[in-house]
Amino acid sequence: MSSYNPDTRSRILKAALKLLEASQGKGVRMTDIAKRAGITRQALYLHFGTRAELLIATTHYLDDLKGADERLVASRMAQTGIERLDAFIEAWGGYIPEIHGIAKALLAMMDTDEAAAQAWGERMQDMREGCEAAIVALNRDDMLSPDYSPEQATDILWTMLSVRNWEQLTIECGWPQARYIETLKSLARRVLVADRTPD
Amino acid sequence: MSSYNPDTRSRILKAALKLLEASQGKGVRMTDIAKRAGITRQALYLHFGTRAELLIATTHYLDDLKGADERLVASRMAQTGIERLDAFIEAWGGYIPEIHGIAKALLAMMDTDEAAAQAWGERMQDMREGCEAAIVALNRDDMLSPDYSPEQATDILWTMLSVRNWEQLTIECGWPQARYIETLKSLARRVLVADRTPD
DNA sequence: CTGTCAATTGACACCGTGTCAAGTGGCTGC
């Protein structure tokens, strides 16, 4: 279902990636990808059954390329809960711009395409686990705000770190990436970390 | 361009609204709306030039119906900055579920349709003004966190209150509406209001 | 020399939006 000439296959993935990055995920058609990969549109379907399948494969390709797992796993090395929270925000927040194009394309298909919705959902679930791990670490250190249960805190962190929010702050509000990261770290602390006022 | 039989026109708007609400904005075609309004698809185009135009008209119809302006303006009556922040979050946060269906449909068109993008952008700009007013009031009371400029604070509040975030928390995380409102109020305070620890 | 197989060419179906031309039926004014 996906193992013809491996050379062509990765040429397709590269083409898809480039186009999606360049156009921020908007208006990239099968024809365009084929053209850029130097094959015909129909040949695309010899490698990927549907547009959604190709897009999903592209995200995995990107993950490998950028070492997504390594980055996120690294954030688990941090000692204290707070360090871990910071490290996770840096890792994920720094990864968003890299996946933004493809993420947007997938996001746009979600409403109409079941497979796309599921694939994106899975990725978001993975990301959520990172949030949860940070919250658990915070809680272990007795530093989680008493206002929220670990689950609620996870929901909040997960929502704060959504791709849409990154889009809104950096693209719509014009924040530089560095400010995005710094502000999100500060926001997360204010919201999730217990006040240590009396000490 | 939009003034034939006013009866039919509002029947169309009602139909569009019902369908968009019922289906959360997903998969509502011109045919469906026409059918529900009791006319043909082609007749729709006698009243609204394009799907985007119809959707936009539907949002205005909804605003009138629900008294959107009144609600949001009411939040400006509050005395202190903090009251105003709370009032605004309650007003807007309470309005989101009502517009969610149509908002999602419009949101989905944004990538492909210039007019839809612009219309949604304008609405979000209006909403942003509400955020800004609350921030300014907070600042006037000397209660705005020194960590953020009024503009940055507005960006943050505006992003926190996005429809997408509401969707994620209520629909994906399963939060009841009341919890959404309460949590967002508490979040906004923690983030935007200056610490009054020493007194 | 034959078979295999990736890829090509060209055609077509499906869907949803938007357009057009000709027809229908009701109400209005003279």
Next chain:
DNA sequence: GCAGCCACTTGACACGGTGTCAATTGACAG
């Protein structure tokens, strides 16, 4: 009572994008 207007209908079609199919080409392998 009929002429004309006008909202709406019917039916057809174009367009763009995805997905499918059949027949063909050309390379390489045994």
